[in-house]
Amino acid sequence: MTLMESAVLETANQEATFNRLVDALLSELQPNEYAKLELTGEQSQFIRFNTAKVRQAGCISDGELRLTLMGDRRIAYHNLPFTGRWETDWQQAHMSLQVLRQELPQLPEDPYLVLPEGNATSRDVYTGRLLRPESAAAAILPEVMGLDFAGIYAAGSLIRAYADSAGQKHWFTTESFSLDYSLFTADGQAVKDTFAGNEWDAVSYAAKLADSKQRLERLSRSPKAVPRGQYRTYLAPAAVAELLGMFSWGGVSEASLQRGGSAFKLLRRGEKQLSPAFSLTENFQRGLVPRFNDWGEIAPVELPIIQAGKLLNTLINSRTAKEYGKPSNGANGSESLRSLKLPLAICLPLKFSRRWIRAYIFPTCIT
Amino acid sequence: MIPDLSKAIVTLENIPADWIGLRAVRETVGYRNARDGKPQTNGTSLNQGVMVEALVKGQIGYGATNAFDLEGIQVAAHAAYQQALAASKWSIYPLTPDVRPKVVGQYISPYIRSLDALSPGEINDLLIRLCQTLQVSEKIVQTNATAITNETESWFVSSNGSEVYQKFLLLETHYGVTAQDGAIVQQRSNNGYLAHCYQGGWELFPEPDLWERAQRIGEQAVELLTAEECPATTTTLVLAPDQMMLQIHESVGHPLELDRILGDERNYAGGSFIKAADFGHLSYGSELMNITFNPTVAGEFASYSFDDTGTPATREYLVKEGILLRGLGSLESQTRTGVLGVACARASSWNRPPIDRMANLNLEPGTDSFEDLIRNTESGIYMESNRSWSIDDQRHKFQFGCEYAKLIENGKLTKTLRNPNYRATTPQFWHSLSRVGNESTWQMYGTPHCGKGEPNQAIRVGHGSPVCVFDHVEVFGGGV
Structure with a gap:
């Protein structure tokens, strides 16, 4: 199983793990305590290109949970790794709560402390159709063969989530890709562009590149010297x-x-x-x-x-x-x-x- | 951790890679900030994970996971292998295991007081008192003070027997003010934003003259509100070490990165006006210019014994007596360019691949005292503390701004000037270096925010420099 395939399975579990952590942590709070949890995570692939070749390629599985504890007009947070595995994450999160409880009384009062309130909830899941990690380079590079092409392709799933002791809860995931690239003329002038979205479409990609190549051709013409002055730009x-x-x-x-x-x-x-x-x-x-x-x-x-x-x-x-x-x-x-x-x-x-x-x-x- | 990673390497023997490396990183950070005498941020972080590198058919693939266990490492290793295998058909340059030589060793930052020697409450007390000291006038509209502790451990183990452990203790501090009078706004800080970045513990802060310095910073901000604008002219420019830091970083460090010269960074960070063929003979600056890559300076922010690929780090001249000798390039970049480099393959954390980075880049001291430098300047401007910077993607044409300046008239510092800026091209500027301060004027600073790379990587660097004098530099104020 590849990291990205494993990530797909793990992503399916991450929401459940996050929800379970929220329930467990909030149930531990004392009556005078308030808390919020913010999650960021990614299961992503990157490929760096130079001269239409691959410089570096890899996959990243990462997640971070921020636990913020408030009480007695004081506030502190602790960031901890979020792996999506209940046993690992609960052990870390529970320890973080204890550390924050020890720290909070030592801190000065925060006159602008904002306690959680409201009842907003949301759940947005945007699935995509992405290139398989092992076939991404082969899908991207043939269109730019012979060109001085440099940039980065990044793709995968991103998570942003939030929950607090007032009962607010949000979950947002999106699968997307971004090819941020430059095409260079022989003298180093660049056509810069981005091809991005939720679904990779080879026809749209070819059309995007065709447009970039046309602009590169225009940029490759002999430049006209422009004297210093004011111009409509x-x-x-x-x-x-x-x-x-x-x-x-x-x-x-x-x-x-x-x-x-x-x-x-x-x-x-x-x-x-x-x-x-x-x-x-x-x-x-x-x-x-x-x-x-x-x-x-x-x-x-x-x-x-x-x-x-x-x-x-x-x-x-x-x-x-x-x-x-x-x-x-x-x-x-x-x-x-x-x-x-x-x-x-x-x-x-x-x-x-x-x-x-x-x-x-x-x-x-x-x- | 080394034994755990060594065991993990053994379990990866079924992966048909030519070389495999594991780099584990655990980073514990404390971030505390006060604004206007009130707590703004109190946070701590634990960030950890493992980067697996697999060399397959000349291509290195990367797999990173924050699951700090055998199962996570194995999944990441297979991802790295698959990435390398797929990319090898499109590889930019075929690499061999020679770019990852076997190395064994360790490094620990020198320190006296550990990073937990001060409690969160004590740190907050210091920061709040700093804000109060900075508040010297009702024209001060904002005061702020920050302290960041960072303890980072890294472990590097490879299939060819490398075993490296490094532990870094880092302390970053900052304080400054914003003063306002109507539409005029001025900022003054402790040598520029977060410039006080060092390796060590709480022995570094508070410094003995902390309160005196804070008082002066507040007063200078107010002084700037009524100061004259920096004139637009061409004159002798004297730069303090806290601005030389930025000058060295942007106009020497970045253009000498071999991956920029190779074009790897053109889509984001940019290229360089330097070509591979320039090394060994190009006159980069005046004969007084001596720049070293020096990761061996005790307490400097980016000291280490090994880079993130295990290459042993040594002091090397990049520019000696004005001549360009060596680039900032890893073994990979050295192989690709044929240019001499240094141990500078660095990653911002476990979740990024190493690329060519600065570490400590220093200008070696000359012979003149500060008093002599000023006394021998008939007419000029002395500038302190970086405020803004702009430089083109080839690192050739730049424009930098400072917080505070003094006019030099007949060998003496006279009027205070606000909004001091200067501009030049890199070769012209470094060739105009006419005097270099001695050891007594040499100061070192650092920043955790050197940005580069796709995906983006912010990394720490250190820069030390004496006071320097540059002739015939174009300076200007805020209105030009």
């Missing part, structure tokens, strides 16, 4: 994605704006505005990422952040809400964008992330 979706990623570096976080850490303070103060052609929305409609956050809260399906160049909403999580007296809108712990979208969606890059999955949808932009 066309940015491809991949470039827009890079730019918008910076909005998550504290940009539209309420906490960062409050503490001088955001670059958009003048936008917030109304002293500046972005182009009226620019609007940005947090949008979970496609269901590619979990809507629940670090407190089990469900984010609104759609939240406009920037509308016609003006800052309309910031991302506010429950902790920030408590500290600054603002209403929470279900943002995650770091108040970063998880599923942002610009109008005119034409591209969907999906990337794997260690703790959270993010999906971004971008059009081509002109600046």
Whole structure:
């Protein structure tokens, strides 16, 4: 049995193991104790490519459980391995609870502690049709033979789950793949693109590559020297994605704006505005990422952040809400964008992330 | 653990691989952070697992599992074998077991006070008091203090008899402030974000001058609010070791990674302006430039005796008297390029394959005291503590920013300047190195956040440097 095949079987057991751990741990809590459990896991394969050859290939089976204990206005967490095997995981989790109980009284009070509340539950399972791990390279490389092709193929199942002592519970799994690649010209210019989704389709893959090859051909033509100056500039979706990623570096976080850490303070103060052609929305409609956050809260399906160049909403999580007296809108712990979208969606890059999955949808932009 | 892994290797004899290695890692981390005098994060982590490497028909396959037992290892080993076998038809270069020579040994970080010498309560007390000390003015809108302990053990066992045990004790600390006056915002910290990263125990923190330093950091942040903007000009640039750390890392370390030169990293981290043919003769910088790969410095953040493939680690000159001699490349990359390398095949944890990484990369000291360096600068700018960085994918053209600067006029430090930045190209910059501070100016720092690789790997590195002087550098302020 291969690791991935074993993983499929184990994945089927992981939800049961997680549920059993939740029940067992929460039943151990004292009346003045509160707890939450957050699970991240992956059964994945990766192949790294360079010059249309394989540099490295492997499989990873990993999982981590975070147990957070709260009580007497104090909070601490412990991360422990999650293997999906009840005996191993329960022993570790039970030990973690004891360690946290010893630590909690030593800590100072946290005035912004957010205790679990609410009754939100969800269960989203997105199955896919992925390449068999041992045949992935053979499915990918023939299309790029003779090209200077570099990048990474990653595929497998991801788990995100949450449960707390208030009774909230969420389970999210998705099987997906992502081929993030570059095709290079002889002088090192790159066509960069991503082919991603839940179901590998050879015809779509060939079409994607055909488009990339066409762009590579255009890029290979003799460049025209452009003098320094101001130009109307066309940015491809991949470039827009890079730019918008910076909005998550504290940009539209309420906490960062409050503490001088955001670059958009003048936008917030109304002293500046972005182009009226620019609007940005947090949008979970496609269901590619979990809507629940670090407190089990469900984010609104759609939240406009920037509308016609003006800052309309910031991302506010429950902790920030408590500290600054603002209403929470279900943002995650770091108040970063998880599923942002610009109008005119034409591209969907999906990337794997260690703790959270993010999906971004971008059009081509002109600046 | 070594006997357990050795037994596991024996059970894998039915796998028809040319070589098999097991690398087990157990990492215990404590993360504590206070903001504005209140606890923000109190967390601990246990992360453990095993990476199996299988060499089959010239290709290494990887199988990683966090099931820390024989059954988990066996499943991972079969996955590694299958991956290697499938990939061998498309292999970029046929490898032999020579890239995994037999080695036996161990390494333990030097330390005095163990990482559990302070209780969670005592650490919180320190961090909260730090925040209070940093809060020197109502213009300080945020104070923060962080302490991270990390005890990492690794075990490496292979089918050709390797047995390596290494134990790392790591302490990372940070504190800083944000000051604001209207639309002006300035940050000041203890030598840049999380720059105080060392091997050792609680003897490293608190330092004897901690409270004095914290007070000064708060005051300097407020001072920056009314300081003059750094002028836009070309002048003599004097860099403190806490900025030289970033300068060495980005413009020497990354471009000399052989896997970047081979193109492995082009889709993500980028390539390099250096070519394999450049080693041995290229003039990288002025004759004062001496860069060593040195994993033997006691207490430096990325010291070790063996890399993650078991290669014994030694001090080597990468650049000597300005001439490029050697790359940052593992035995695999050395085989592929024919270029001399170092023991730098490193993985961020058990769940990632080793790739070419920096470890400790240091600039060797020169002859001048700090006072002499300043006294001999008629006109220039002295910059401290990295704040921002941007460099192209070939590691050629860069623009870096610092937290704090002083104008140098007639051999003296005078006005404070805010938003100090400078830009150059790597060869031009290192050739403009005109004076190098002596041992008394040499300081070492580190970071746990060197990012590279697909899947992404963040890894720890250490950098030591004296104060350095660079001639004719383009500097500018925040408005340019």
